[in-house]
Amino acid sequence: MKEYNWGILATGKIAATFAKAINYADHAKLYAVASRTEDKAKAFAEKFGAEKYYGTYEQLAQDKNVDIVYIASPMAQHYENAKLCLLNGKNVLCEKTITLNLKQLEELIAIAKEKDVFFMEAMWMKFLPAFKKAKEWVQSGRIGEVKAVKAELSSMNKYDENDRLFINRLGGGSLLDLGVYPITFACEFFGYQPKEIISDALIGRTGVDFDASIVLRYDNGYADLGVGFDMENNNPAFILGSEGRIRFHEWFFCTGRVTLYDIDGNVLEEFNNPHPCNGYEFEVSHVMDCLDKGLKQSDINPLSHTTATQKIMDKCRADWGLVFEGEN
Numbered sequence: 187m188k189e190y191n192w193g194i195l196a197t198g199k200i201a202a203t204f205a206k207a208i209n210y211a212d213h214a215k216l217y218a219v220a221s222r223t224e225d226k227a228k229a230f231a232e233k234f235g236a237e238k239y240y241g242t243y244e245q246l247a248q249d250k251n252v253d254i255v256y257i258a259s260p261m262a263q264h265y266e267n268a269k270l271c272l273l274n275g276k277n278v279l280c281e282k283t284i285t286l287n288l289k290q291l292e293e294l295i296a297i298a299k300e301k302d303v304f305f306m307e308a309m310w311m312k313f314l315p316a317f318k319k320a321k322e323w324v325q326s327g328r329i330g331e332v333k334a335v336k337a338e339l340s341s342m343n344k345y346d347e348n349d350r351l352f353i354n355r356l357g358g359g360s361l362l363d364l365g366v367y368p369i370t371f372a373c374e375f376f377g378y379q380p381k382e383i384i385s386d387a388l389i390g391r392t393g394v395d396f397d398a399s400i401v402l403r404y405d406n407g408y409a410d411l412g413v414g415f416d417m418e419n420n421n422p423a424f425i426l427g428s429e430g431r432i433r434f435h436e437w438f439f440c441t442g443r444v445t446l447y448d449i450d451g452n453v454l455e456e457f458n459n460p461h462p463c464n465g466y467e468f469e470v471s472h473v474m475d476c477l478d479k480g481l482k483q484s485d486i487n488p489l490s491h492t493t494a495t496q497k498i499m500d501k502c503r504a505d506w507g508l509v510f511e512g513e514n
């Protein structure tokens with residue numbers, strides 16, 4: 187495999203974590219970073235060893251040596267940032283949630299197709315060995331038919347009016363920040379087309395959801411999902427089947443540990459694979475594998491999945507009457 191030049195767009199918290207994963211992964215090079223301010227880009231480049239730094243996102247998108255751009259800006263910026271990169275012919279890995287709504291996503295998918303470039307939402311959970319192991323157990327019938335999925339993803343966040351999580355115009359709220367994980371989780375084990383979506387939310391003082399509950403109903407069962415900023419939780423998740431169950435241990439979306447039980451609750455198998463770096467290295471490697479094969483979409487996280495989860499989130503927000511400032 188050739189060495190791939192990664193460019194990072196935006197220099198916030200997740201960009202720093204992801205830079206470590208790029209530096210860890212074989213065949214990946216942290217080549218360039220872009221920020222809205224040159225000083226921040228320079229400091230990031232020095233800290234993580236990027237060869238180039240830019241004080242505008244445009245310069246990164248136009249750098250001929252960048253093979254793939256990782257977009258790490260707030261939700262409301264993803265659409266314009268991804269559009270910029272795709273129009274410049276760049277392969278794009280865009281942080282979750284990929285766009286504010288389905289309309290924006292469909293526009294970006296059309297541009298990616300026209301430019302014949304790779305485009306994927308950074309749903310890193312799907313590439314973790316523990317997640318893959320649980321999928322293997324389900325697919326090989328170890329828990330029988332999937333009957334229910336239970337997943338909660340909540341944390342106790344201190345209110346901060348400057349934090350993107352609470353800011354409406356930045357696409358804040360628990361649904362887009364956290365909800366995309368339990369929704370994707372449920373869809374991976376139940377299918378991407380629930381027959382009914384029932385949800386409610388607590389809309390906080392800044393006009394975004396501080397807490398939400400979502401039930402997805404399927405022909406054979408249901409997924410009971412929750413997210414929020416105001417609750418302490420260890421966030422395990424469970425898949426309940428007709429002949430057994432699977433527990434994803436604490437912080438289910440990033441865990442290295444899953445346990446398989448029989449129908450009586452006896453442990454049948456335990457899988458524990460601590461991340462060699464921080465877990466994002468599996469996603470980095472997967473994206474480069476796709477590029478190496480000439481794929482324009484991931485075979486594990488295709489755009490049809492992202493479109494389906496975006497539709498579910500659009501439906502929830504429509505039911506709550508939650509619109510983002512300036513959303514188009």
Ligand SMILES: NC(=O)c1ccc[n+]([C@@H]2O[C@H](COP(=O)([O-])OP(=O)(O)OC[C@H]3O[C@@H](n4cnc5c(N)ncnc54)[C@H](OP(=O)(O)O)[C@@H]3O)[C@@H](O)[C@H]2O)c1
Binds near residue numbers: 197221281282
């Ligand atoms: N995969 C994961 O585990 C994971 C974890 C956390 C977050 N995320 C996702 O990653 C994205 C960023 O999250 P984060 O926690 O890293 O956010 P953050 O710390 O607030 O950083 C966001 C960065 O985006 C850039 N930016 C561009 N336009 C902005 C604007 N109008 N206001 C504020 N910042 C702006 C800024 O970088 P510059 O100043 O350098 O331009 C800023 O540092 C979100 O989509 C989030 O959902 C994913």
